[in-house]
Amino acid sequence: MCGIFGVIVGDQSSLTAKEIKSITNSLFKLSELRGKESSGIVIKNNNRKSIEVFKNALPASKLIKETKYNELLDSTLSYCFSKKTIQPFSLIGHTRLVTNGDQSNNNNNQPVIKNNYTGVHNGIICNIDNLWKETKLFKQENDVDTEWLFGSLSHQLEDSNLPQKDFSTVFEKIEGTVSTAGYHSMYANTFLASNNGSLYCLAEKNGNALIFSSEKLILEDLIIQNKFSSKFSLDEIIWAGINQLYVIDDATAKFEKFDFHSEKVVELKKDSFTITDFSPSIPKEIKVSKLKREDYYSLLFENNLDEISQLKRCSKCLLPETFPFIEYNLKGECNYCNSYQKLTFIGYEHLKKEVTKYKKNDGKPDCIVTLSGGRDSCYGLHVMKEELGMNPIAYTYDWGMVTDLARRNQARMCGKLGVEHILISADITQKRLNIKKNVLAWLKRPNLGTIPLFMAGDKQYFYWANYLQKRYNTPLVVLCENMLETTNFKSGFCGIKPKFGTKHTFSLSGKDKAKMISFYGREYIMNTKYLNSSMRDTIHAFFSYYFLPKNYLNMFDYLEWDEKTVEDTLFNGYNWEISNDTTTTWRIGDGTAAFYNYIYYTVAGFSEFDTFRSNQIREGTITREKALELVNIENRARIESFLWYCKTIGVDPEYAIKTINNIPKLYRKKG
Numbered sequence: 001m002c003g004i005f006g007v008i009v010g011d012q013s014s015l016t017a018k019e020i021k022s023i024t025n026s027l028f029k030l031s032e033l034r035g036k037e038s039s040g041i042v043i044k045n046n047n048r049k050s051i052e053v054f055k056n057a058l059p060a061s062k063l064i065k066e067t068k069y070n071e072l073l074d075s076t077l078s079y080c081f082s083k084k085t086i087q088p089f090s091l092i093g094h095t096r097l098v099t100n101g102d103q104s105n106n107n108n109n110q111p112v113i114k115n116n117y118t119g120v121h122n123g124i125i126c127n128i129d130n131l132w133k134e135t136k137l138f139k140q141e142n143d144v145d146t147e148w149l150f151g152s153l154s155h156q157l158e159d160s161n162l163p164q165k166d167f168s169t170v171f172e173k174i175e176g177t178v179s180t181a182g183y184h185s186m187y188a189n190t191f192l193a194s195n196n197g198s199l200y201c202l203a204e205k206n207g208n209a210l211i212f213s214s215e216k217l218i219l220e221d222l223i224i225q226n227k228f229s230s231k232f233s234l235d236e237i238i239w240a241g242i243n244q245l246y247v248i249d250d251a252t253a254k255f256e257k258f259d260f261h262s263e264k265v266v267e268l269k270k271d272s273f274t275i276t277d278f279s280p281s282i283p284k285e286i287k288v289s290k291l292k293r294e295d296y297y298s299l300l301f302e303n304n305l306d307e308i309s310q311l312k313r314c315s316k317c318l319l320p321e322t323f324p325f326i327e328y329n330l331k332g333e334c335n336y337c338n339s340y341q342k343l344t345f346i347g348y349e350h351l352k353k354e355v356t357k358y359k360k361n362d363g364k365p366d367c368i369v370t371l372s373g374g375r376d377s378c379y380g381l382h383v384m385k386e387e388l389g390m391n392p393i394a395y396t397y398d399w400g401m402v403t404d405l406a407r408r409n410q411a412r413m414c415g416k417l418g419v420e421h422i423l424i425s426a427d428i429t430q431k432r433l434n435i436k437k438n439v440l441a442w443l444k445r446p447n448l449g450t451i452p453l454f455m456a457g458d459k460q461y462f463y464w465a466n467y468l469q470k471r472y473n474t475p476l477v478v479l480c481e482n483m484l485e486t487t488n489f490k491s492g493f494c495g496i497k498p499k500f501g502t503k504h505t506f507s508l509s510g511k512d513k514a515k516m517i518s519f520y521g522r523e524y525i526m527n528t529k530y531l532n533s534s535m536r537d538t539i540h541a542f543f544s545y546y547f548l549p550k551n552y553l554n555m556f557d558y559l560e561w562d563e564k565t566v567e568d569t570l571f572n573g574y575n576w577e578i579s580n581d582t583t584t585t586w587r588i589g590d591g592t593a594a595f596y597n598y599i600y601y602t603v604a605g606f607s608e609f610d611t612f613r614s615n616q617i618r619e620g621t622i623t624r625e626k627a628l629e630l631v632n633i634e635n636r637a638r639i640e641s642f643l644w645y646c647k648t649i650g651v652d653p654e655y656a657i658k659t660i661n662n663i664p665k666l667y668r669k670k671g
Contacts, residue, residue, distance in 0.1 A: 002110070002122045003031030003060075003095035003214050004199075006181050008190055009080070010208025010253035011088050014231060017077040023211065024073065026226055028060035028093055030218045034122075035097030035425050039063040042111040042118055043076050044183055044190075044273065046088045046250050051118060051183055051275045052076075053111050057103040059427075060095045068278055088251045090190055092181045094120040097398060097425050099145075099407050106279050108144040111182075117154035118275055119182020119191075121146040122198060122214055124411035126176040126577070149174075150182065153191075157184050161265050164245040167193050168260035171243065175575060176411035177421060179214065188269040192246035192255075197420040199240035201255070202232055208253040212240070215422060217471055239364075242418040294639060300657045301598070301637040304665070308605040309632075311667050317614035318627055322604045322666040324492025336488070339500040340618045343483055343560070351558035355388055358476040365393045365420065367476035368468055370461070370552075371413070372396065373406025373589040375576075378413050379566045380480030380555045382573065385417045392478070394421045395468055397461040400428040400435070403644075405577055406589025412574045424464045431457045434534035435592075436649040441529030443651075443659045448603060449493035450523050451596050456534070459541035462548050469551075479552040482561050484615040487608055489600075494519040513546055562621070581640040583633055586612065591648065594641035599660050601635045605667040609634040 005027040007020060015023075028039065040055025040063070052072050056063055063069055073091075080087040094110035096103065103109055110120045115138060125131065125145040132140050138151045149170065156166035171178060171193070179194035192199060192212060201212045202219050213219050216237055223232050240246060241257075247266055248255040258264060311320040315332035327335040360366040369384050371377045371394040384390045394414055396402070414421040438453045469477050488498040496512045496519075524530045567585055570576035579588040587593035587608065597607040613627035622630075646653035 003034035004120045004122045005213040006092040008090040008210045008253040013209040014207040017081045025064045031095040032060040035095045037098045038096040038103040038109040041093045043091045051273045053277045055109045055279045107142040112146040114150035115154040116185040117150040122179040123177030126408045164258035167245050177415040185273040188250045188271040190248040196414045197242045201238045210253045317617045318610045346558045367392045369478045373410045375585045376480040396423045399426045399457045400431040401591035403591045432649045437532040445527040446663050456538040456541040459545040463544045477552045479554045481554045487611045581638040594638035595645045603663050
């Protein structure tokens with residue numbers, strides 16, 4: 001989930017001090033795309049016998065301007081280059097996307113120090129609570145899962161001659177993803193390992209230096225942008241592999257690779273280093289509004305099921321009379337049912353034949369699978385890897401509303417399958433500020449048609465998918481778009497009539513795109529609160545969603561989506577996690593869904609669940625009676641998720657709930 005990288009400089013390297021600092025700063029900036037919420041560095045000076053740590057709750061581009069960062073790095077470079085020959089040293093960096101442990105406590109940021117081990121970790125340990133309960137050798141002091149990892153490695157590696165077994169012992173206990181680089185204070189070695197392959201290395205051509213990073217593209221950009229092709233060859237980038245331990249000799253920057261199951265004895269270079277943390281104890285003041293107890297808020301949420309149950313509904317599906325552009329015939333059947341075209345599927349054998357065209361037999365990545373952390377994308381990753389035998393890279397765009405639950409499920413999938421995970425992180429602080437501004441603008445003048453502005457920030461998902469497709473020269477990008485999720489009402493509330501039988505959920509004619517632009521233009525004029533810093537991002541989102549070419553393979557054009565098959569696969573094969581505040585597995589990884597679905601249901605008497613279950617009814621996979629029973633449960637307010645959303649974007653939940661509740665209901669007769 002985060003960005004990790006490092007530079008090991010041996011005594012025969014041809015790199016200069018200036019080049020090393022340029023490489024380090026470039027790696028920080030290039031890795032920032034994987035996480036912007038905090039960053040840090042650990043510098044190991046072999047001759048001084050020192051390991052120095054500096055981290056802060058700042059994006060990498062700001063950290064490298066910090067005085068202490070430059071003092072530590074410049075001091076090491078000056079010392080190591082003051083003699084005729086270079087004195088060996090190394091450094092490891094980290095850019096963080098926060099999961100376990102809030103970044104306002106700097107002990108949760110990386111690099112992490114635990115006992116005699118320090119370093120960085122990219123990934124999520126999903127069973128961390130159970131691991132702490134089972135651990136007796138050391139105590140938990142902070143919230144970050146890396147603390148357990150490094151405490152365990154510190155203990156295992158003491159007096160070790162089979163470090164690969166030590167890493168294997170620790171990794172085998174983990175459910176989730178781990179890519180890590182670190183130092184043990186007893187050894188003049190650097191350790192690298194990954195259980196899902198998110199790690200790449202590049203050695204200097206004619207000298208003793210080694211660079212590593214979370215992504216191949218980062219190393220490529222580093223060499224190209226800094227014009228280092230004379231010292232590093234792009235053709236020599238090495239994939240670190242899965243469950244392989246790299247033991248690097250700090251003096252020479254040479255490494256040996258060991259399979260976790262290898263019995264080969266490893267002669268680690270014993271030494272003694274002092275670990276010192278120069279990080280500020282309180283990196284910055286983060287203002288968090290004090291929320292009242294959840295049970296207080298639960299009393300504010302409306303549940304108007306009795307009134308909503310009185311709505312006229314289609315006699316075939318569940319769509320009520322408040323649904324945009326709905327019409328009923330004499331039989332009580334709606335136009336959505338009568339115009340519905342049943343889904344057809346190309347078939348599994350055709351899917352297998354299609355993807356086989358791109359299959360690589362050398363184990364290198366042959367496709368990109370978009371991974372939101374939701375049930376459909378997780379199932380799609382399983383099918384591509386386990387059933388079709390492809391070698392996918394998983395891709396996630398994190399715009400600040402990907403929940404921790406979704407991230408944990410992503411980690412479960414990638415860790416179990418051994419799939420490299422490329423995560424592109426937006427400027428999450430800015431994205432959440434944009435959401436806040438648009439939510440506050442909406443609450444000032446509520447309109448069901450402008451609710452999609454809350455989700456505008458995630459649409460660059462397509463932009464970055466196309467970027468990776470081009471950069472990796474991988475024609476096959478797999479989308480797991482379930483057409484049963486087609487809603488119609490979101491554009492309907494903008495005054496756009498439904499077009500039946502469209503190929504994608506994002507399909508919209510040119511005329512309707514113009515109508516949508518006109519609708520939003522009027523809303524912006526009538527509510528100037530929308531004229532805020534989010535506008536540029538919103539325009540880019542609209543372009544990405546409706547205009548950007550999308551040359552993807554949709555798995556569910558080939559395979560029929562079956563809820564039981566999807567859920568059984570995820571629960572039984574991957575210990576997939578669901579949310580505490582709902583019974584459904586749908587939309588639980590999207591931090592925005594609980595908020596907007598409460599609005600739709602409270603104001604209009606239906607939500608996305610009604611359209612989804614209605615599509616299932618039309619497909620004949622569920623009865624109307626069962627569907628109605630399910631939506632009456634699924635439409636209940638998701639209080640915990642609603643409050644998380646408000647806290648995350650900085651909106652007062654009481655104000656939001658009361659404002660939503662006061663909006664005139666479409667199902668109440670005027671007068």
